[in-house]
Amino acid sequence: MPSVQEVLRTNIPYLDAMIEETFRYSHIVPFTTRETIVDTQLLGHRIPRGTQVLFVTSDESFLKPAFPISQAQRLLWANGRKSDYGEWAPSDIADFKPERWLRKEQIVVDGVTTEMEVFDQKAGPCLHLGAGPRGCFGRRLVYLEMRIAVTLLLWRFEFLEVGPELNSFDAIDTSTEEPKDCIVKIREIID
Numbered sequence: 001m002p003s004v005q006e007v008l009r010t011n012i013p014y015l016d017a018m019i020e021e022t023f024r025y026s027h028i029v030p031f032t033t034r035e036t037i038v039d040t041q042l043l044g045h046r047i048p049r050g051t052q053v054l055f056v057t058s059d060e061s062f063l064k065p066a067f068p069i070s071q072a073q074r075l076l077w078a079n080g081r082k083s084d085y086g087e088w089a090p091s092d093i094a095d096f097k098p099e100r101w102l103r104k105e106q107i108v109v110d111g112v113t114t115e116m117e118v119f120d121q122k123a124g125p126c127l128h129l130g131a132g133p134r135g136c137f138g139r140r141l142v143y144l145e146m147r148i149a150v151t152l153l154l155w156r157f158e159f160l161e162v163g164p165e166l167n168s169f170d171a172i173d174t175s176t177e178e179p180k181d182c183i184v185k186i187r188e189i190i191d
């Protein structure tokens with residue numbers, strides 16, 4: 001088994017992409033919320049001070065094609081920030097596809113240019129841990145634990161296919177989304 005240090009220090013872009021795609025797909029927290037502290041507007045709609053605004057973390061823009069929004073509807077500030085993140089192509093937005101988080105980057109090592117695959121956390125929208133100064137406080141611990149757990153499980157077990165009747169992304173809604181089915185069929189990998 002690899003040590004925790006090895007798991008955490010090794011650069012494995014596909015592992016990071018797979019974890020990020022799992023979060024995008026499972027949208028564990030269905031929405032985050034903010035209260036407006038001044039009268040404002042969102043996409044042309046007046047929002048008075050003291051309103052609770054919910055930001056859903058699934059469906060349109062995340063797992064379904066985005067609503068059409070004209071640039072004119074957005075505030076100048078929001079238009080400026082939009083290029084910080086990529087957008088998911090409508091054609092495969094609904095697919096579980098870790099590759100969407102990967103891109104090629106030219107890296108120069110000892111004067112030699114090499115093309116490397118890198119993990120890009122800003123490849124597209126994903127709001128599973130919230131955002132900004134009040135975003136999830138446990139963010140670093142979440143990624144740390146996921147990296148360790150996923151690596152050790154995949155190292156030790158082969159995950160076999162389970163039938164479609166036991167294999168859905170259906171969720172039970174509480175304050176978080178809990179999986180309706182959480183059944184795995186495993187075979188131990190013996191060295």
Ligand code: HEM
Nearest residue numbers: 028029032033128129130131133134135136137138141142
């Ligand atoms: C997969 C696991 C987790 C998920 C999906 C998750 C998700 C979230 C979300 C969506 C928020 C709201 C962020 C916002 O409003 O922008 C939040 C806040 C928070 N989370 Fe997590 N979280 C996870 C694990 C953890 C862990 C392990 C800790 C502590 C070690 C933690 C501590 C907190 C705290 C303290 C806040 C409130 C931050 C604030 O209001 O300033 N979370 N989390």
